[in-house]
Amino acid sequence: xxxxxxxxxxxxxxxxxxxxxxxxxxxxxxxxxxxxxxxxxxxxxxxxxxxxxxxxxxxxxxxxxxxxxxxxxxxxxx
Numbered sequence: 073x074x075x076x077x078x079x080x081x082x083x084x085x086x087x088x089x090x091x092x093x094x095x096x097x098x099x100x101x102x103x104x105x106x107x108x109x110x111x112x113x114x115x116x117x118x119x120x121x122x123x124x125x126x127x128x129x130x131x132x133x134x135x136x137x138x139x140x141x142x143x144x145x146x147x148x149x150x
Contacts, residue, residue: 077104079133087114108133 078098080091088107095105110129112121119125 075102077106079130080105080107081130081133082108082110082113085113089114106133106136 080088080094082088082090088109091105091107095107098105108129109115110121111119111125116129
């Protein structure tokens, strides 16, 4: 089981692939990393971008992480 999970969210006009270097470095430290593609970007390029859809994508990643983290500490940063 990883020490912790980290969710990475890209900015506009990029995708989750921008985090490749950070993902590799964090995983070497026993961290599970979840890079998120927002609608209209990367693997979700065919989806329309809206703030609501972007928040749902982030919520899904957080929800997936929370289900995997039951009984463990969660740290939020923004």
